[in-house]
Amino acid sequence: MTEKYLAQPDLDFIAQVRGLGGETLKKCYQCATCSVACPIAPDDSPFPRKEMIAASWGLKDRLVKSADIWLCHQCGDCTDLCPRGAAPGDVLAAVRSVAITEYARPKALANAVNDPTKLPFLIGIPAIWFAFLALITMTAGETMTKIFEFIPFFNWLPHEGEHVIAQADFFSTWFVDLTFVPTAIAVVIIFFLSLKNFLNDIHENAVLEGKTDKTTLDYKEFFQALIRVIPVVFRHDKFNECDSNKDRATPHMMVLYSFIGLFIVTAIFFITLYVFQTPGPYSQLNPVKWLANIAGVALVIGSGLMIKNRLDKKDDQMTTYKDWFILGLVFSLGVTGMLTEMARLAHMEYLSYFLYYLHLIAIFNLFAFLPFSKMAHLVYRLTAMTYAEYSNRK
Ligand code: SF4
Ligand code: SF4
Incomplete structure (x- = not known):
């Protein structure tokens, strides 16, 4: 049986990602061109399409606790080929910025x-x-x-x-x-x-x-x-x-x-x-x-x-x-x-x-x-x- 998952969007997180360079986030229409184009993504569960879904749904925990956002080297291949100009490479960079702030202490200094x-x-x-x-x-x-x-x-x-x-x-x-x-x-x-x-x-x-x-x-x-x-x-x-x-x-x-x-x-x-x-x-x-x-x-x-x-x-x-x-x-x-x-x-x-x-x-x-x-x-x-x-x- 398929496991139920209740998505709880974090609107602050979406705003944070958009403010840190990921403002194109909502343009994504999930075509998956980026995941195919990425030369680094593993075959099994490739990025960055799934991260684009998670980011637009505001699934902060899933993203900041994911190793995949760090496997991306921000080469920009996916951004160049995205038909919607959603700039997935920049969105992942913004998510990484949020992750650094999340893990670092004291938070006031990180902010x-x-x-x-x-x-x-x-x-x-x-x-x-x-x-x-x-x-x-x-x-x-x-x-x-x-x-x-x-x-x-x-x-x-x-x-x-x-x-x-x-x-x-x-x-x-x-x-x-x-x-x-x-x-x-x-x-x-x-x-x-x-x-x-x-x-x-x-x-x-x-x-x-x-x-x-x-x-x-x-x-x-x-x-x-x-x-x-x-x-x-x-x-x-x-x-x-x-x-x-x-x-x-x-x-x-x-x-x-x-x-x-x-x-x-x-x-x-x-x-x-x-x-x-x-x-x-x-x-x-x-x-x-x-x-x-x-x-x-x-x-x-x-x-x-x-x-x-x-x-x-x-x-x-x-x-x-x-x-x-x-x-x-x-x-x-x-x-x-x-x-x-x-x-x-x-x-x-x-x-x-x-x-x-x-x-x-x-x-x-x-x-x-x-x-x-x-x-x-x-x-x-x-x-x-x-x-x-x-x-x-x-
Ligand atoms: S970011 Fe662009 S290439 Fe990737 S799934 Fe969304 S629309 Fe398609
Ligand atoms: S920017 Fe990141 S996700 Fe996009 S193609 Fe390059 S390594 Fe892959």
């Missing part, structure tokens, strides 16, 4: 990242904080140097007589790290809790919809699936299966690899400073500096190409505030980082400090709001792709 009227606060608060740190570094620097000279752990502080332009003279490295280390810990905790709920939900949903016969989630098998999926992500195999926006793969890869490079550089600098007590700035001949410079240039070029791509395709690909927020932030991060370095090498001391100040604000915005911004797709998509591999959903 603020989606709200352009809150942007002055998101920029203003770290701007005030880093200006305050600069003030303390400048006014208390001498006193601190005298105090810390007696403590061997801090003997890497600048000594009198040496004058190399170093950002630490203007923003104490100690204060900056006291800002970023707790922020990093908070981000990891938020991601851990969000992903734990997300993984349980997508598993529960997959069991309900008969997409897996494994009723209990086996974490060992899940991690084995993760190891198999990571090379797929690094090679960007899924992007290469698309037609319409294949050109997005290269800039996307440049940004991904530059973040990996910058993460390695930051980790090395951190260990060298706190374990081996050797402060920067490093010589340009140092291989770690080469990696930092290559990653910085790749970040500027990659994010610049992504912005250009969005501007060129503005008619057939919806770009929302959330897209511009993250693209602008990543581009600013790369540009301010490179310009800081160039000003330092050109001995433009105060310009270098000012650019570093802007760079710190960009890092803070990117880092602190990682679980709420579009950047969170990295971890949600990786989890969903791993789950698809784990449940043998090909």
Whole structure:
């Protein structure tokens, strides 16, 4: 006997999806061209037609707890071929934005990242904080140097007589790290809790919809699936299966690899400073500096190409505030980082400090709001792709 299902539409959810770039949602007349056109959708229960039905009926729980919305790479093939101009690729992107906000905590911060009227606060608060740190570094620097000279752990502080332009003279490295280390810990905790709920939900949903016969989630098998999926992500195999926006793969890869490079550089600098007590700035001949410079240039070029791509395709690909927020932030991060370095090498001391100040604000915005911004797709998509591999959903 067919199981009865009582649909309870969530009208707020429909409004949310429409407001986040999915306003074409109601144009869909269920022809299924999109599901046939999608190069990534599995044969069994393909997307995005079923998601278009669920979204137009306001079935929020079904969508935000579905791994399939994350398997979509927003290539736009379905949007190009949709005879009704319902833009299913953009609707799925809007649903993913809602899902990020649903899983992230605190919710108020997640909503603020989606709200352009809150942007002055998101920029203003770290701007005030880093200006305050600069003030303390400048006014208390001498006193601190005298105090810390007696403590061997801090003997890497600048000594009198040496004058190399170093950002630490203007923003104490100690204060900056006291800002970023707790922020990093908070981000990891938020991601851990969000992903734990997300993984349980997508598993529960997959069991309900008969997409897996494994009723209990086996974490060992899940991690084995993760190891198999990571090379797929690094090679960007899924992007290469698309037609319409294949050109997005290269800039996307440049940004991904530059973040990996910058993460390695930051980790090395951190260990060298706190374990081996050797402060920067490093010589340009140092291989770690080469990696930092290559990653910085790749970040500027990659994010610049992504912005250009969005501007060129503005008619057939919806770009929302959330897209511009993250693209602008990543581009600013790369540009301010490179310009800081160039000003330092050109001995433009105060310009270098000012650019570093802007760079710190960009890092803070990117880092602190990682679980709420579009950047969170990295971890949600990786989890969903791993789950698809784990449940043998090909
Ligand atoms: S989104 Fe477009 S292609 Fe897909 S089912 Fe609806 S009308 Fe057809
Ligand atoms: S945007 Fe691309 S990946 Fe996503 S559903 Fe459409 S065709 Fe498939």
